[in-house]
Every structure is written in structure tokens, then in C-alpha cells.
Amino acid sequence: MLTMPHEIAIGDLYFPPLLLVVIFSYLVSTGIIFIAGKLGLLRYVAVPVLVELSLVVLISGLISQFIHFV
Template identity: 55%
Template sequence: MPHEIALGEVYIPPLLLVVIIAYALASFAFFIAGKLGLYRFIAFPVIAELCLMVIFVNAISKYITIF
């Protein structure tokens, strides 16, 4: 079972760290897509970024056993 990560007296749930990493990866992916001009092919960019973030959360939490 996953356990909390302690930073001093503050306990951080592992899922919060996974979501932060996934958000950074999704933002970076959309930044690259914007630079390459692929952003214009996406009808709803906010929903697409949210879906990509959920995919990254699933992939990170599945393949990293610490989280």
C-alpha cells in the first residue's frame, strides 16, 4: 500500500506528486504541439489536455511502484 511522503511535518500523498508530474508532462507536450503547429487540429484543447494528463497519471502510477 502506498504511504505518504513526509517533508518535515507535512505529509504529501503520492497521488498528488503523480498528478503534478503528469500536469508538467501534459503541458510540455502541448507546448511542443503548439510549436509544431499541431495545436490547430485539436477541437477542444482544454479537454484534450485533461485527457492527456489522465493518461500520464495512469501510466506513471502503473509503472512506478513507489507511487
């Protein structure tokens, strides 16, 4: 049975797991958007900011499905 994720302690600071997942997924999506911009794929997109936001949401969902905090 899966347990409820709890805070992650880094030093004396406590971080909720979802915050760390969103930060990591933002960094990954920024890298994807950077590579897509270098390849010229962003010219086919009407609103690149919405694509980046959608990538953050999708990657956060994928990470939270596969990583369970103990």
C-alpha cells in the same frame, strides 16, 4: 506482493503519492501541449483543454502503473 502506497514526507509536510503523480503528469502534459502548439498541431484539435486534461489522466495512469511507493 505490492504494498499500499503511503504518504511521502518532505520536511514536515506529508503528501499523498497520487498528488505528486498528478502534479508531475500535469507538468509533462503542459510540455507536450507547448511543443504541439509550437509545431502547429493544435489547429487540428477542436478543444485543446480536453486534450490536455486527457493527457494528464493518461500520463497519471502510466506513471502509477510503473512506479510503486515503498
